[in-house]
Amino acid sequence: xxxxxxxxxxxxxxxxxxxxxxxxxxxxxxxxxxxxxxxxxxxxxxxxxxxxxxxxxxxxxxxxxxxxxxxxxxxxxxxxxxxxxxxxxxxxxxxxxxxxxxxxxxxxxxxxxxxxxxxxxxxxxxxxxxxxxxxxxxxxxxxxxxxxxxxxxxxxxxxxxxxxxxxxxxxxxx
Amino acid sequence: xxxxxxxxxxxxxxxxxxxxxxxxxxxxxxxxxxxxxxxxxxxxxxxxxxxxxxxxxxxxxxxxxxxxxxxxxxxxxxxxxxxxxxxxxxxxxxxxxxxxxxxxxxxxxxxxxxxxxxxxxxxxxxxxxxxxxxxxxxxxxxxxxxxxxxxxxxxxxxxxxxxxxxxxxxxxxxxxxxxxxxxxxxxxxxxxxxxxxxxxxxxxxxxxxxxxxxxxxxxxxxxxxxxxxxxxxxxxxxxxxxxxxxxxxxxxxxxxxxxxxxxxxxx
Numbered sequence: 525x526x527x528x529x530x531x532x533x534x535x536x537x538x539x540x541x542x543x544x545x546x547x548x549x550x551x552x553x554x555x556x557x558x559x560x561x562x563x564x565x566x567x568x569x570x571x572x573x574x575x576x577x578x579x580x581x582x583x584x585x586x587x588x589x590x591x592x593x594x595x596x597x598x599x600x601x602x603x604x605x606x607x608x609x610x611x612x613x614x615x616x617x618x619x620x621x622x623x624x625x626x627x628x629x630x631x632x633x634x635x636x637x638x639x640x641x642x643x644x645x646x647x648x649x650x651x652x653x654x655x656x657x658x659x660x661x662x663x664x665x666x667x668x669x670x671x672x673x674x675x676x677x678x679x680x681x682x683x684x685x686x687x688x689x690x691x692x693x694x695x696x697x698x
Numbered sequence: 699x700x701x702x703x704x705x706x707x708x709x710x711x712x713x714x715x716x717x718x719x720x721x722x723x724x725x726x727x728x729x730x731x732x733x734x735x736x737x738x739x740x741x742x743x744x745x746x747x748x749x750x751x752x753x754x755x756x757x758x759x760x761x762x763x764x765x766x767x768x769x770x771x772x773x774x775x776x777x778x779x780x781x782x783x784x785x786x787x788x789x790x791x792x793x794x795x796x797x798x799x800x801x802x803x804x805x806x807x808x809x810x811x812x813x814x815x816x817x818x819x820x821x822x823x824x825x826x827x828x829x830x831x832x833x834x835x836x837x838x839x840x841x842x843x844x845x846x847x848x849x850x851x852x853x854x855x856x857x858x859x860x861x862x863x864x865x866x867x868x869x870x871x872x873x874x875x876x877x878x879x880x881x882x883x884x885x886x887x888x889x890x891x892x893x894x895x896x897x898x899x900x901x902x903x904x905x906x907x908x909x910x911x912x913x914x915x916x917x918x919x920x921x922x923x924x925x926x927x928x929x930x931x932x933x934x935x936x937x938x939x940x941x942x943x944x945x946x947x948x949x950x951x952x953x954x955x956x957x958x959x960x961x962x963x964x965x
Contacts, residue, residue: 535954562959570809572833612963689813
């Protein structure tokens with residue numbers, strides 16, 4: 525099943541600028557980006573990202589075992605935003621950046637921790653697609669939990685519709 | 699991996715060949731304008747195409763349809779077939795998804811594209827394409843030409859770039875309610891308009907140039923929108939005066955959140 529992610533150049537630049545900012549104690553930043561779904565041919569899905577929410581500095585938890593950990597206040601905010609976006613089936617994507625070039629994948633900590641958020645997101649907004657996006661310095665990868673699906677589907681491409689266009693293709697197998 | 703084939707366009711950047719080959723291009727209308735565009739894209743190295751045209755070659759097309767031959771008239775060859783032959787002749791490994799129908803009858807494949815070229819005849823057709831491109835996040839590049847007047851004919855035309863999150867064709871003063879209403883009032887009674895090959899070539903070349911710039915970024919200008927006006931009598935193409943005088947910086951017609959499949963909400 526084909527899954528593509530798209531976002532505008534403006535939104536991409538806004539996300540990258542925020543995630544690149546140093547944090548007072550966390551080693552990296554995370555954020556939430558919202559997205560809606562469009563149908564592709566052959567029952568594929570297109571995730572169209574709409575807006576980004578940075579997480580305020582004081583909503584991070586100081587935890588030396590991970591690059592960044594966010595607290596309950598940020599998660600509560602995300603759940604509320606999802607609740608209010610249910611009518612438009614707006615889903616939420618956890619997003620962060622790995623500071624290297626080329627295609628990236630979930631680290632051991634990423635794959636252990638972040639997917640645990642998805643059942644909660646799905647319980648609040650069960651008709652939307654949710655997921656995880658990890659950017660690198662010049663690439664990006666996504667994992668999408670479609671409505672009612674328990675397992676993620678890796679996105680085939682992520683396209684930045686700006687000038688210049690960015691097309692990040694998945695080469696790493698599942 | 700650069701090949702000798704691309705050696706003369708290496709100024710486009712070290713990664714240009716890869717970027718061009720990864721980009722999926724949509725093309726609506728494969729007639730006078732679209733046939734020029736498809737030919738140039740294939741020469742440049744684009745590999746992925748989603749193309750639509752429900753028409754066949756007629757004798758009146760032979761004055762401008764690139765790739766068409768005299769034998770295509772009695773054979774009623776689809777314009778789609780002409781475009782595919784042009785692409786495969788230059789890029790045998792290209793992926794071409796072609797549809798001999800109106801794009802509205804099968805819109806899902808188009809949504810994969812990063813860039814869509816619109817070579818349609820009507821304002822309504824342009825408006826519908828732009829709306830789809832905003833909703834599914836695709837750059838839209840519009841071309842069109844017309845000949846006005848009979849005593850002293852004047853050839854005019856336009857190339858417009860409308861990108862998601864940036865100024866749209868209404869913002870740029872090209873699409874107006876008045877134009878749409880006038881066109882609707884004709885109820886298809888406008889008849890066939892004059893079309894000739896060389897203005898289509900100028901407009902198509904300008905449009906392809908915009909696309910290559912967007913994909914490779916070779917000019918290093920951050921192109922958010924464009925409205926170029928063609929004067930076929932003076933043989934000039936220049937930025938629209940309307941655009942130069944424009945006071946607005948953000949589009950009030952399309953919201954960033956109006957994307958994806960429309961949702962029907964119970965009231």
